[in-house]
Amino acid sequence: MTISVAVAGASGYAGGELLRLLEAHPELRVRTVTAHSNAGQRLVDVQPHLRSLAHLTLVETTAEQLSGHDVVFFALPHGASGALTAELRDVRLAVDCGADHRLTDPADWAAFYGGEFFDAWTYGVPELIVGAGRQRDALAQASRIAAPGCNASTVALSLAPGISAGVIAADDLVTVLAVGPSGAGKAAKTHLLGAELMGTANPYAVGGTHRHIPEIIQALRGAGASGDVSISFTPVLVPMSRGILATTTAKLAPGQTAATVRAAWEAAYADEPFVHLLPEGQFPRTADTLGANTCLIGLAVDEAAGRVVVIAALDNLVKGTAGAAIQSANLALGLPETLGLSQNGVAP
Missing domain, CATH: 3.30.360.10 (Dihydrodipicolinate Reductase; domain 2)
Incomplete structure (x- = not known):
């Protein structure tokens, strides 16, 4: 069954990279793309390299627009996703590519970011050693994931x-x-x-x-x-x-x-x-x-x-952000970890 996806912040670099990678994913299908100042424009006018998504139009970034999807990826500025994520309804998996849910210590958040502190989500670096295991063990069946800082x-x-x-x-x-x-x-x-x-x-x-x-x-x-x-x-x-x-x-x-x-x-x-x-x-x-x-x-x-x-x-933009987000989402959804992702780069 196709898994429906929304990407919040689809007009930025991280959002555009998420969309590029998601287009190669055999199970995930992008249904909704959101933006702030670019809302109302065709996605392809803002991300002209994404020709296969020319049918999509950017809509306002609201909890109402994002709710009801199987998966929501957030590619918003730091401090912008925390309040939205709390309002999501009927979303199986949310993945935040910003910093809002990465840190476990409120004092660290106050010292380096400031503003309201939001609870930490499961950290999205599957290969990271954690004690005697790997972070992928925690990502399996997770419902909320914080993608890493690159x-x-x-x-x-x-x-x-x-x-x-x-x-x-x-x-x-x-x-x-x-x-x-x-x-x-x-x-x-x-x-x-x-x-x-x-x-x-x-x-x-x-x-x-x-x-x-x-x-x-x-x-x-x-x-x-x-x-x-x-x-x-x-x-x-x-x-x-x-x-x-x-x-x-x-x-x-x-x-x-x-x-x-x-x-x-x-x-x-x-x-x-x-x-x-x-x-x-x-x-x-x-x-x-x-x-x-x-x-x-x-x-x-x-x-x-x-x-x-x-x-x-x-x-x-790939392993540092969007690729890590999709790799982690694969684990949370019970899909093969490598699905839709490539080891091969582009040269020259």
Whole structure:
């Protein structure tokens, strides 16, 4: 039986990517698309690359428009979905791609977002190590899912195997991410103009202010981090429309070697369809993940510095957002986890 879907915030980048992926899904069918300022326009006039959805018209984003669908995906700005989700009726599964339901600690929400705090939903990173299991165990049969922050899931997937296996320490983590501006959304902002981005790399949210920091720490604690978890997180906007390349380092735990480090990541991701550890000496490029639901990871040990170096690449709009949302929805609906999602990127 076809599963009916509504996408709230269908005029933005995350909403458009959800729709592109949903069109390839054999079980999910988009019936309703909503927007704010673009309501009343044809979807194809706002998302001209989605030719197969030319029959859809954007409607106002209200609980009434969204209720009654089997699945509702939210691709709204942070703080916009929480109140709406509370008003949904007769919706089997809701998946929020914003931050409103990610954090479990109200103090973290107040410090990094502000405004009303909404209860945490099941976190949508199936491969993430949680205790002795994986987050996919919690996603099975879930009715409310919080898709991850793209930077947060990249870093969490980079570090969780080492934290869980005890081969790295969690008290001196450092990550620098090269990120595409699509992660900031579609709204017009001066610092995201082409003239401001071309030919330059621009750091932002420097000094521990990025909103994904508490989400990373929350995920690493779930993976087994004990004691202090400290991370220095520095994102840098670079002139590529989509993609994340995260270079993350951690202190090598006493008595660990390059062999035990690699064994930890191999054991964690050997059977994962979408998170792949590259062979020794190989490191990923963002270009190899574009359009795919894959996270590629390269691993090295800097013996002189006593640190493990993890380099991860993914498409922030696919594995970082929309792909993770659909992968998690598949699990919640009892469908094959990989349904409608591809490991293959687009090249060149």
